[in-house]
Amino acid sequence: MVRGMEQKRSETIADAVEEMILSGAFADGARLDEVTLAGRFGVSRTPVREAMQRLSLSGLVELRPRRGAFVRQPGPIEMLEMFEVMAELEGVCARLGASRIEDGALNALEAANAACAIAAEAGDADAYYRANEGFHHRLYAESGNRFLAGEALRLHRRLQPYRRLQLRLRGRMAQSLAEHAAIVAALRAGDGDRAAKAVYDHVAVQGEKFRRLMRTFPNDDAA
Amino acid sequence: MVRGMEQKRSETIADAVEEMILSGAFADGARLDEVTLAGRFGVSRTPVREAMQRLSLSGLVELRPRRGAFVRQPGPIEMLEMFEVMAELEGVCARLGASRIEDGALNALEAANAACAIAAEAGDADAYYRANEGFHHRLYAESGNRFLAGEALRLHRRLQPYRRLQLRLRGRMAQSLAEHAAIVAALRAGDGDRAAKAVYDHVAVQGEKFRRLMRTFPNDDAA
DNA sequence: ACGGGCGCTCTTGTATGCAAGATCGTTGAC
DNA sequence: GTCAACGATCTTGCATACAAGAGCGCCCGT
Missing domain, CATH: 1.20.120.530 (GntR ligand-binding domain-like)
Incomplete structure (x- = not known):
């Protein structure tokens, strides 16, 4: 799993958003707007989207096609x-x-x-x-x-x-x-x-x- | 998990590549070239990259920053x-x-x-x-x-x-x-x-x- | 002949542009 | 007054454009 110090931005973003979700910064079902997140991290939508892909597989967000990413807090x-x-x-x-x-x-x-x-x-x-x-x-x-x-x-x-x-x-x-x-x-x-x-x-x-x-x-x- | 019929292309691609990897179409350590895959699926690199993100979390491919995606067959x-x-x-x-x-x-x-x-x-x-x-x-x-x-x-x-x-x-x-x-x-x-x-x-x-x-x-x- | 440094090229990572679906408000009909 | 259909607008999904690191070979020095 150790893979060198270098981290792509998308990974950094995924980690940051994961941290935010886990710390309860978002309510369950909240939509994660791509442009908002992109703005917050000072990047374009592309790395944000890649981060969402990763988070969706971790089960932390649900990706609804054409709808966006929604945080999925476990009940x-x-x-x-x-x-x-x-x-x-x-x-x-x-x-x-x-x-x-x-x-x-x-x-x-x-x-x-x-x-x-x-x-x-x-x-x-x-x-x-x-x-x-x-x-x-x-x-x-x-x-x-x-x-x-x-x-x-x-x-x-x-x-x-x-x-x-x-x-x-x-x-x-x-x-x-x-x-x-x-x-x-x-x-x-x-x-x-x-x-x-x-x-x-x-x-x-x-x-x-x-x-x-x-x-x-x-x-x-x-x- | 059922989420409607609609599937993003990136998901389709992820499934297809996963299928290929699981069926042994790629040797261990083989590099998955983005443009090659994009060409094969008739799409641009973007959805291919998103698919790679997902596959990396499944453990089927290893993403080495600035190097590319490498299939990771379990020994x-x-x-x-x-x-x-x-x-x-x-x-x-x-x-x-x-x-x-x-x-x-x-x-x-x-x-x-x-x-x-x-x-x-x-x-x-x-x-x-x-x-x-x-x-x-x-x-x-x-x-x-x-x-x-x-x-x-x-x-x-x-x-x-x-x-x-x-x-x-x-x-x-x-x-x-x-x-x-x-x-x-x-x-x-x-x-x-x-x-x-x-x-x-x-x-x-x-x-x-x-x-x-x-x-x-x-x-x-x-x- | 062999090794190291330099630059060329290829690939990835990110930004931007564009088209299509989704949302929401409005408007019109009943 | 209510409901449904339509359109404006916003957002996603994808394509393309651009910048920067990685790999590779060539050339030069010894």
């Missing part, structure tokens, strides 16, 4: 679905990793979790987020299945904003830390099934928390 | 990795489906498998392929998780050419039929874990067969 149901798949994918990563992971990688995982702990102690949600990201990315890599790792990374990235939301919840960081430790322990024991379940629970709980958040603030409507 | 290792993920994803579909599937859907699955049987008896690999596809698509849908179903569908589509290859193997169709039956039986029993394992085996065996094919004809080289 609560789709979000839970994505968390479910994420949990399963990460679980598979752990199961596959358990049988082949080496001491170095295990130590790296523990180091990542230690970084999480430091951030948690400082109450720094941002730092925690980054450290947590490192932990999970390494877990994906340790699956030994690069394709799986790529898919997991993709979905992880897609769920980023929602996960970030969770961290604000009281006690979530501490709980997450403990779950990480359980995962590492299972991996160190070489127990794939236990590791898979630990990871599944660790991820699925986020979807569950989200479900509860939604019940208390039912401002979103299901599709 | 044998990546293929096995994809089959592994496919097996897990379909397994999850089955597990989720087992607890909620209804009689109508079960009967539809059996009908799909019956269609497989007819095709198998006739030795019609193409018809078998279509019927088999119907079986699996329905399985995805019955997971009740639309996001998961979408992801499964995507990967299924990506693996299409390799799966097709397998069907030529002697006895594979009959074996596949039996596996389908086992899946349906587990689902009917509401046994999610058994269904998941049956599906996993059903899919994973294809990767395994492929691995064996590769050992006998080691003309491909691993990345």
